[in-house]
Amino acid sequence: MATSQTHRMFRTRVDLPTEQREKLVDLLNQHVADSMDLYTQVKHAHWNVKGRNFYSIHELTDTFAGELIPFIDEIAERATALGGHVSGTLRMAAESTSLPEYPNDLVDAIDHVHALVERIGIYANSVRAAIDQAEELRDKDTADLFTEISRLVDKRLWFFEAHLQGND
Numbered sequence: 001m002a003t004s005q006t007h008r009m010f011r012t013r014v015d016l017p018t019e020q021r022e023k024l025v026d027l028l029n030q031h032v033a034d035s036m037d038l039y040t041q042v043k044h045a046h047w048n049v050k051g052r053n054f055y056s057i058h059e060l061t062d063t064f065a066g067e068l069i070p071f072i073d074e075i076a077e078r079a080t081a082l083g084g085h086v087s088g089t090l091r092m093a094a095e096s097t098s099l100p101e102y103p104n105d106l107v108d109a110i111d112h113v114h115a116l117v118e119r120i121g122i123y124a125n126s127v128r129a130a131i132d133q134a135e136e137l138r139d140k141d142t143a144d145l146f147t148e149i150s151r152l153v154d155k156r157l158w159f160f161e162a163h164l165q166g167n168d
């Protein structure tokens, strides 16, 4: 998890102890960064993909990117609802992301699918871990948000993985 988060906390009537709220805000900021990074990576694939599976990957990446946008907003606003500060710019996200950078030389759709599956897999599993982390911090609302995201991301991961399965 990123250590360079701003720890400024605002007073709120949300009755979770400040120390827990700080940890939750860090967790949420990490997922703002990862989600923004994944969003741009998925759009990068959307724009550059070519080859026999062009259309399905071009469309699927756009669908998934569109689904990530409201999640970024909800994750960020959960941080502010807990009295936290959001590190919300692209450059802040680039500093904090836990995803590997996307290769800039891919062309064929299947190569893009391999790169996307690796990254969406990392993202999906860290969102799943965040459900438990939020539960441990006794914040069922944040756990519920991550659960909603996890369910959707696992489904999209399957849609991408299915392009590779069957040839195994």
Ligand SMILES: [Fe+2]
Residues within 6 Å of the ligand: 046, 062
């Ligand atoms: Fe487009």
